[in-house]
Amino acid sequence: MFQRILSRKFTLEIRIVHPHNWNVMTNTNKIIAALGIGMAAGAIAGLLFAPRKGAETREMLAQKGTKISGTIKEGFQEGQKKFNSLKDGLREGLNTINKKVEEVM
Secondary structure, three states: OEEEEEOOOOOEEEEEOOHHHHHHHHHHHHHHHHHHHHHHHHHHHHHHOOOOOHHHHHHHHHHHHHHHHHHHHHHHHHHHHHHHHHHHHHHHHHHHHHHHHHHHO
């Protein structure tokens, strides 16, 4: 699709506008929403047709939730340690550079 623009000097500019870029965000949002709805529907159907009793299913879900939260906490703590290590390394490098600059001046 072409878009024509007249400037003040009455010269004609032609810009190429890609029509697929207009709906990129709306298509992405639709896909994400559809995936979320599908996952929720699948989870509900799985719970409804589960071979276990409700109490057993709730206990199993609680155990898995605890396990997942522990894994997330461990990953977060490991990420914090790596970030702090990187931060300390950068700080040491900057201090070294500052000392060398001071020596040169």
